[in-house]
Amino acid sequence: MITLFKGGTRQLSKNFNERELFSKSKDAPDKHEFPQALLEALQYLRDLSGSPIYINSTYRTQANQDALRKGGNPYAVKHSPHTKMIAVDFQFLKDNKENVQKFHAFVEGRTYEFKEMRLMGVGGFGLYDNFIHLDTRDGVNHEPARLHDGIGRFQIWDKRT
Numbered sequence: 001m002i003t004l005f006k007g008g009t010r011q012l013s014k015n016f017n018e019r020e021l022f023s024k025s026k027d028a029p030d031k032h033e034f035p036q037a038l039l040e041a042l043q044y045l046r047d048l049s050g051s052p053i054y055i056n057s058t059y060r061t062q063a064n065q066d067a068l069r070k071g072g073n074p075y076a077v078k079h080s081p082h083t084k085m086i087a088v089d090f091q092f093l094k095d096n097k098e099n100v101q102k103f104h105a106f107v108e109g110r111t112y113e114f115k116e117m118r119l120m121g122v123g124g125f126g127l128y129d130n131f132i133h134l135d136t137r138d139g140v141n142h143e144p145a146r147l148h149d150g151i152g153r154f155q156i157w158d159k160r161t
């Protein structure tokens with residue numbers, strides 16, 4: 001885990017800094033955690049795609065999560081891995097649709113790229129039309145992880161329309 005600080009400006013990898021990975025929740029605490037595995041996966045997909053990545057969400061406070069649900073966001077569930085500091089949602093700033101579709105092909109094909117992300121420690125793969133969700137569930141905490149490979153347990157879900 002990496003500890004991120006509010007107002008921090010550290011460069012955490014070649015293309016990602018502390019500020020963009022810090023929680024966007026209005027009531028975010030002064031610091032929170034973010035998994036190293038997800039930073040590695042983000043940088044990997046940044047390098048593969050050649051596209052800058054926009055981070056939609058990392059840690060969300062439960063109040064933020066509840067507000068999303070009450071606001072009618074069809075994707076917002078009550079118990080989200082975002083509230084446990086183990087998840088990220090993001091999209092590509094260049095050719096988003098094509099790059100998201102390539103990611104879907106990695107996951108569905110269990111390709112080399114998918115295995116690389118599994119080896120980094122990614123355990124949750126959310127397939128959506130316009131963005132990607134990744135998290136570090138491993139089947140030990142209560143996030144469902146019903147699939148398994150040589151590395152451990154993981155979960156894929158498909159919310160494409």
Ligand SMILES: [Zn+2]
Nearest residue numbers: 087088089133
């Ligand atoms: Zn998400």
